[in-house]
Each structure stands twice: as C-alpha cells, then as structure tokens.
Amino acid sequence: MLIDSHCHLDFETFDSDRQRIIESCRQHNICGFMVPSVAPRFWPRQLRLASEYPEVALALGLHPWYVSEAAIESLRDLAKVLDSSPAPVLAIGETGLDKLKGNPELQLLSLKYQLGVAQELDKPVILHSVKTHARLQDILRDYPGVRGVVHGFSGSYEDAMRFIDIGFKVGIGGLITRPNARKIRAAVTRLPLHSMVLETDAPDMGLYGHEGSRNSPENLVLILNCLAELRQQDPESIQRAVLSNTRELFTWPPSV
Ligand SMILES: [Zn+2]
Structure with missing residues (x-):
C-alpha cells in the first residue's frame, strides 16, 4: 500500500476527473491521500471531500503563499473547526516560510499561530520551506514537542x-x-529510511519531462521507483518503510 502524504485533491483542476483518479490510484495500491489546506476559505471544500472519500485525510491551516490579514483572522477558528469536524483532521498546515513568495511578516505570524495550535492540540504540522530551512529550524526550537514533516523537501543532506x-x-x-x-538526489541516497515519506504535491511538482503539466497522485509509484533506483534498494522495502513512517507521522491510515 502507498499513501500520498501531500496532494491537493480538493483543487478545482480535479473536479472533472477526481473520481477516475482515485479509482486509478486504488488499482496502483495508492490507498490514502493527505490533503492539506492552502487557506481557510478552502476548509469547507476539503471537509466535503473527506466526507465523500474515506481514503482522504486532512490537514487544516494556511499556506505561506496565501497569507493575508483576513486569512490570519479566519485562522483563529482553526481549533474550533478541528474540534467539531467529523472528518479525520490529523494535522495542521500547510504552513511555513517562503523567501521567494508571500509577505514575510504575515508568514511568520501565521506560522507561529499554527505551531502554537499544533503544540496545544498535539498534532503534527506540515511545513513548506523554500530557502528558509535554518530560519525555520530556529523557530521550531521555540515549540518543543512539535513534530511533523517538511514537505516537498529540496535541500542538502545536512539540511x-x-x-x-x-x-x-x-x-x-x-x-x-x-x-x-x-x-x-544525492541527499535521498543517504537519508535514513525511517525519515522519509512520499508525496506528489499534485497538481504541482510535475515529474521530469512533465514539469509544466498537471501532476496526479497516480505518479506516486514513479516517485517510489525513482527513489528505489537512487538508493539501489528494492521498491517493496522502501514502500513498507514509508508506509510505517506515514503512520508514525499522522497515526493514519489504520493498519488492517
Ligand atoms: Zn502543497
């Protein structure tokens, strides 16, 4: 079984063929999707998606590209929505910092608020970090006990x-x-296997040769195979490890 630990299946771009994609994923043994928020105005759509598809779990939060005074104001409902949601809301995010896009002061305000909620409710956070790894690590030290994932990781082994x-x-x-x-590519050959989860970040982050086109969670298998090739390990053992890592991270999906 494979889990896409980060994809935006709630986006409009999937409205026309979401059902087909989820069925095609099932055939490839991709049986779970963690769908994080970009902004509070997307929360209702995410909650609807999770009520329609049992394989969808959610993270709620505010993405660093989408920060605004109004969005941060709506964030203040986060704990309440989490508490009252019948859907599995298992994480906070995505949040983080991005040096290339979005207002830096508002990003920081939004990040600290979400880290506070994660700490208080003991939920993992999904972090976005572009050219801000050291800064983020400094901030995280002020929130002991907060754990999570740095999604779409691009950086060195040391980072x-x-x-x-x-x-x-x-x-x-x-x-x-x-x-x-x-x-x-060099980093993933050396990283400990217990530290990684797989994701597509669909519809973004197209694979090599398809950078500009819509990405799909169906491509998770190609990412697994690429990782196996880079590490010169068999895909099955990597698949088992990343599944167990995903469970450790989100306490989901339940084992059968
Ligand atoms: Zn994302």
Whole structure:
C-alpha cells in the first residue's frame, strides 16, 4: 500500500476527473491521500471531500503563499473547526516560510499561530520551506514537542538531517526525478529510511519531462521507483518503510 502524504485533491483542476483518479490510484495500491489546506476559505471544500472519500485525510491551516490579514483572522477558528469536524483532521498546515513568495511578516505570524495550535492540540504540522530551512529550524526550537514533516523537501543532506534531528520527517516528491536536482538526489541516497515519506504535491511538482503539466497522485509509484533506483534498494522495502513512517507521522491510515 502507498499513501500520498501531500496532494491537493480538493483543487478545482480535479473536479472533472477526481473520481477516475482515485479509482486509478486504488488499482496502483495508492490507498490514502493527505490533503492539506492552502487557506481557510478552502476548509469547507476539503471537509466535503473527506466526507465523500474515506481514503482522504486532512490537514487544516494556511499556506505561506496565501497569507493575508483576513486569512490570519479566519485562522483563529482553526481549533474550533478541528474540534467539531467529523472528518479525520490529523494535522495542521500547510504552513511555513517562503523567501521567494508571500509577505514575510504575515508568514511568520501565521506560522507561529499554527505551531502554537499544533503544540496545544498535539498534532503534527506540515511545513513548506523554500530557502528558509535554518530560519525555520530556529523557530521550531521555540515549540518543543512539535513534530511533523517538511514537505516537498529540496535541500542538502545536512539540511534534511537538521530537521530529522528535531523530530521531523522529510516529504520526498517528484523533484528527485529531475536529473538536474542534484542536491536532493544525492541527499535521498543517504537519508535514513525511517525519515522519509512520499508525496506528489499534485497538481504541482510535475515529474521530469512533465514539469509544466498537471501532476496526479497516480505518479506516486514513479516517485517510489525513482527513489528505489537512487538508493539501489528494492521498491517493496522502501514502500513498507514509508508506509510505517506515514503512520508514525499522522497515526493514519489504520493498519488492517
Ligand atoms: Zn502543497
């Protein structure tokens, strides 16, 4: 069984063929999807999706590209929505920092608020980090006990290990299929197997040769195979490890 630990299946781009994609995923043994928020106005849509598909679990939060005064104001309902939701809301996010896009002050405010909620409710956080690894690690030290995943990880082995040392996993996605992504391709050959989960970040993060087109959780198998090839390990043992890592991270999916 494979789990896509990060995909935006609630996005409109999947409205026309979501059902087909989920069925096709089932045939490839991709049996679970963690769908994180980009903004509070998307929460109702995510909750609806989770009520329609038992294989969908949610993270609720505010993405660093989508920060605004109004969105941060709506974030204040996070604990309440989490508490009253019948759907499995297992994590907070995605949140984080991005040096290239979004207002830095609002990103910081939004991040600290979400880390506070994660700490209070003992939920994992899904982090987005672009050129902000060291800064994020500094901030995380102020929230002892908070754990989670740095999703769509792009960075060096050392960057990844510093996150792993403070209790985080790294989300490995389609970037590793791109031959020029040398740093992350080198990093995944050495990272401890217990530190990784797999993700597509669909509809973004197209695989090599398809960078501009819509990505799909169906591609998770290609990411697994690429990781196996880079590590020169058999895909089955990696699949077993990442499934167990995903369970450790989100306490989901239940084992059968
Ligand atoms: Zn994302």
